[in-house]
Amino acid sequence: MMVAGVGLVASSMLGIHADLPSICVASEQLSLSAVVASSRFFIATNPTGTLALAWLTMLIAMMTPLLALPLSHVHASSLADRRLRASTGFLLGYFGVWLFAGYPLLAVAIALRLLAGNASAALMTACLLALIWSASPMQMAAQNRAHRLRRIGLFGLAADRDCLAFGATLGGWCLASSWPWMLVPLFVAHTHLAAMFGVAIILMAERLRGPGPLRWRFPVVLSIPTGWIRETVICRRSSGATGHV
Amino acid sequence: MVGKREDAWKLGAGWNDTFLWYAKAVIALKSRPVTDRTSWRYLAAMHQFDRNLWIGLGIIDKKTKLPSASDMDVAWNQCQHSSFYFLPWHRGYLARFEEIIAATIVSLGGNAGWKLPYWNYLDSTNPNARKIPEAFLLKYLPDGTTRNPLEDVPRYGQKVLGPEPRLHIDDIDLSAMDEPDFTGSVSFGGSKTLFSNPDIGIRGQLENVPHGSVHVLVGGARPANPGDGYLSAFETAGLDPLFWLHHCNIDRLWAAWMIKPGVNMEAGKQWLDGPSNRAFAVPKADGSGLENYTARDTLNGGKFYPDYDDLHAGTGVAAVPAGGQAAVLVQGPATMTEPKVIGANGEKITLGDAPVETAVKIAPQAGKAMVTAMGPGAPEADSGKRTFLKLENIRGASSAGGLKAYVNAPAGSEKDLPQEYVAGSAALFGLGSASKVDGQHGGNGITLIFDISDLARRLVDQGNFDPSNIRVKIVSAHGGGSTNPITIERVSVLRE
Ligand SMILES: [Cu+2]
Numbered sequence: 001m002m003v004a005g006v007g008l009v010a011s012s013m014l015g016i017h018a019d020l021p022s023i024c025v026a027s028e029q030l031s032l033s034a035v036v037a038s039s040r041f042f043i044a045t046n047p048t049g050t051l052a053l054a055w056l057t058m059l060i061a062m063m064t065p066l067l068a069l070p071l072s073h074v075h076a077s078s079l080a081d082r083r084l085r086a087s088t089g090f091l092l093g094y095f096g097v098w099l100f101a102g103y104p105l106l107a108v109a110i111a112l113r114l115l116a117g118n119a120s121a122a123l124m125t126a127c128l129l130a131l132i133w134s135a136s137p138m139q140m141a142a143q144n145r146a147h148r149l150r151r152i153g154l155f156g157l158a159a160d161r162d163c164l165a166f167g168a169t170l171g172g173w174c175l176a177s178s179w180p181w182m183l184v185p186l187f188v189a190h191t192h193l194a195a196m197f198g199v200a201i202i203l204m205a206e207r208l209r210g211p212g213p214l215r216w217r218f219p220v221v222l223s224i225p226t227g228w229i230r231e232t233v234i235c236r237r238s239s240g241a242t243g244h245v
Numbered sequence: 246m247v248g249k250r251e252d253a254w255k256l257g258a259g260w261n262d263t264f265l266w267y268a269k270a271v272i273a274l275k276s277r278p279v280t281d282r283t284s285w286r287y288l289a290a291m292h293q294f295d296r297n298l299w300i301g302l303g304i305i306d307k308k309t310k311l312p313s314a315s316d317m318d319v320a321w322n323q324c325q326h327s328s329f330y331f332l333p334w335h336r337g338y339l340a341r342f343e344e345i346i347a348a349t350i351v352s353l354g355g356n357a358g359w360k361l362p363y364w365n366y367l368d369s370t371n372p373n374a375r376k377i378p379e380a381f382l383l384k385y386l387p388d389g390t391t392r393n394p395l396e397d398v399p400r401y402g403q404k405v406l407g408p409e410p411r412l413h414i415d416d417i418d419l420s421a422m423d424e425p426d427f428t429g430s431v432s433f434g435g436s437k438t439l440f441s442n443p444d445i446g447i448r449g450q451l452e453n454v455p456h457g458s459v460h461v462l463v464g465g466a467r468p469a470n471p472g473d474g475y476l477s478a479f480e481t482a483g484l485d486p487l488f489w490l491h492h493c494n495i496d497r498l499w500a501a502w503m504i505k506p507g508v509n510m511e512a513g514k515q516w517l518d519g520p521s522n523r524a525f526a527v528p529k530a531d532g533s534g535l536e537n538y539t540a541r542d543t544l545n546g547g548k549f550y551p552d553y554d555d556l557h558a559g560t561g562v563a564a565v566p567a568g569g570q571a572a573v574l575v576q577g578p579a580t581m582t583e584p585k586v587i588g589a590n591g592e593k594i595t596l597g598d599a600p601v602e603t604a605v606k607i608a609p610q611a612g613k614a615m616v617t618a619m620g621p622g623a624p625e626a627d628s629g630k631r632t633f634l635k636l637e638n639i640r641g642a643s644s645a646g647g648l649k650a651y652v653n654a655p656a657g658s659e660k661d662l663p664q665e666y667v668a669g670s671a672a673l674f675g676l677g678s679a680s681k682v683d684g685q686h687g688g689n690g691i692t693l694i695f696d697i698s699d700l701a702r703r704l705v706d707q708g709n710f711d712p713s714n715i716r717v718k719i720v721s722a723h724g725g726g727s728t729n730p731i732t733i734e735r736v737s738v739l740r741e
Contacts, residue, residue, distance in 0.1 A: 079587070
């Protein structure tokens with residue numbers, strides 16, 4: 001909880017949701033050079049260290065709740081006196097992948113911003129993209145693979161390698177499964193924290209839905225309200241009333 | 246509620262009333278379209294459904310109209326395995342099945358109050374106990390012309406339960422009943438998981454033996470048998486009328502375990518009112534809709550709490566002597582401390598037809614402590630600690646099969662590995678389904694835990710136990726053979 005809180009505050013330093021530099025607004029059409037130039041400008045005006053730190057804290061805030069089960073696998077699979085080291089290796093692998101993904105994601109965000117013309121159109125497009133992605137079998141395939149467990153060695157460097165590899169693989173599939181949602185908070189200016197929190201809940205709900213066969217389906221975010229209704233029915237029913245789906 | 250669930254072998258030989266009406270009801274359910282919530286196929290798909298597999302087996306065809314997507318999302322593909330939800334989910338499933346059969350019997354002109362019988366295969370006082378009840382083996386109903394639906398299913402395995410050396414499955418027994426805790430990585434009921442166990446799930450001891458073994462022993466599996474029967478896979482198990490009698494006995498073993506003195510029943514909210522990520526659902530008895538339930542509904546006082554005529558025969562639970570005290574159910578912290586990993590092998594195993602040996606190394610200090618604790622003069626508290634061999638994430642494409650593990654078996658005994666070195670054996674019921682990446686179970690396969698406390702103690706006594714090099718030999722037989730082998734992520738040693 002502490003980590004998540006600190007992350008929320010620090011991530012608001014990531015100013016991509018503010019209006020992008022004028023160079024973007026000027027370019028009528030999307031071109032690779034415009035994206036590159038804008039990205040360069042953005043990175044130049046925001047120190048890399050700060051940018052990376054802000055991105056990382058945002059990730060830690062949003063992703064940590066998703067890692068409970070994989071972390072417990074790492075924990076339970078390691079010798080008692082190596083558990084901290086093993087968890088650290090796993091987290092390095094996991095967030096390492098996300099850290100490197102920051103740049104391509106930033107480029108996608110800027111491209112989207114250029115295409116859309118203004119921040120609110122970019123936000124709408126990102127949300128739509130995320131909804132379509134959530135409904136797609138591709139997302140389901142990535143999500144399924146983000147549940148896969150692999151061996152964790154017990155001794156020496158082999159154990160560290162296994163933890164790193166498990167973290168990195170999981171991070172990769174998490175990224176593949178949730179990348180459009182990660183764009184959304186970047187286009188929200190005033191309620192950035194709320195947007196991040198909302199996206200974190202959506203990602204949690206997607207993971208909790210669990211694995212399943214590949215097909216187009218109703219996006220989880222739209223079924224969250226029904227889930228809540230079902231939950232209340234269960235609670236009410238266990239205290240006497242009869243339940244329906 | 247009228248009547249109680251009874252022992253199938255005590256209902257009378259051959260076509261007794263209970264089985265004759267069951268057969269008639271099954272015929273009726275089979276005639277209903279799969280979209281009907283009280284149809285035979287809808288009820289089986291609630292366990293697990295695979296469209297292509299069902300088409301391949303001729304259960305449905307390409308044009309068969311399936312229920313609505315929302316019906317399938319809520320009610321199909323629910324089976325809970327390798328999870329502490331295994332017993333309560335199946336209990337609700339059985340109860341509603343029983344009600345639907347009973348209602349159908351009434352509609353066919355029979356008496357009300359039909360109860361699901363149980364197949365009491367481990368009742369040592371009954372010489373017939375291990376035989377499949379006769380009515381499930383007869384080709385025709387008493388009229389001599391109507392095909393018997395209780396027999397008319399693919400079963401390739403045994404008609405009398407016993408060990409199956411060709412699949413490396415040992416004989417079934419009641420050792421699971423000795424587990425003191427309902428929940429845990431080593432437990433009676435399975436490990437704590439979410440719905441369908443997508444992540445970390447470990448089979449409870451009861452789910453392994455006798456449950457999984459009976460599934461595969463009767464269903465049969467390649468290469469020992471000419472095919473994999475309906476009972477051997479999650480997707481088809483519910484289509485065999487015997488499935489329900491088998492699970493009724495598993496359910497009764499749970500009920501019997503509950504009256505054992507000193508057992509620790511699960512009482513957490515996640516179990517009682519969960520799962521939080523998807524609710525259990527059954528059709529209403531008249532098929533007019535669906536209805537949710539939780540584990541709470543399957544306990545005493547709940548709508549799905551069953552009533553058995555006897556909880557002692559074939560359960561290993563002693564009857565309370567006249568005038569004695571009834572057992573008090575304890576709902577507290579687990580009896581056993583969660584065992585910790587102290588050793589593991591060096592790499593992932595690929596297992597075809599040939600046995601594979603892997604070396605497990607125990608961390609030096611833990612190994613030393615373990616040997617000392619087993620030697621003479623060890624403190625009482627340490628000598629009682631249990632040791633386990635864990636086979637993690639067994640994955641494979643074949644629907645079932647079997648596997649057996651040995652510890653420190655003497656070299657040169659490959660052809661005929663001596664039974665005294667066996668760590669444990671398991672039927673791989675649902676292997677293919679549990680290993681499918683794009684399926685409900687998350688593709689993490691089956692994880693097994695064998696109690697090797699006695700074996701390890703014997704090996705230490707013999708001077709045949711080097712903690713830095715424990716030789717684990719694993720043999721397996723399954724449909725994939727060497728061309729489509731089984732993999733095991735890790736073999737580890739755990740200690741309390
Ligand atoms: Cu079963």
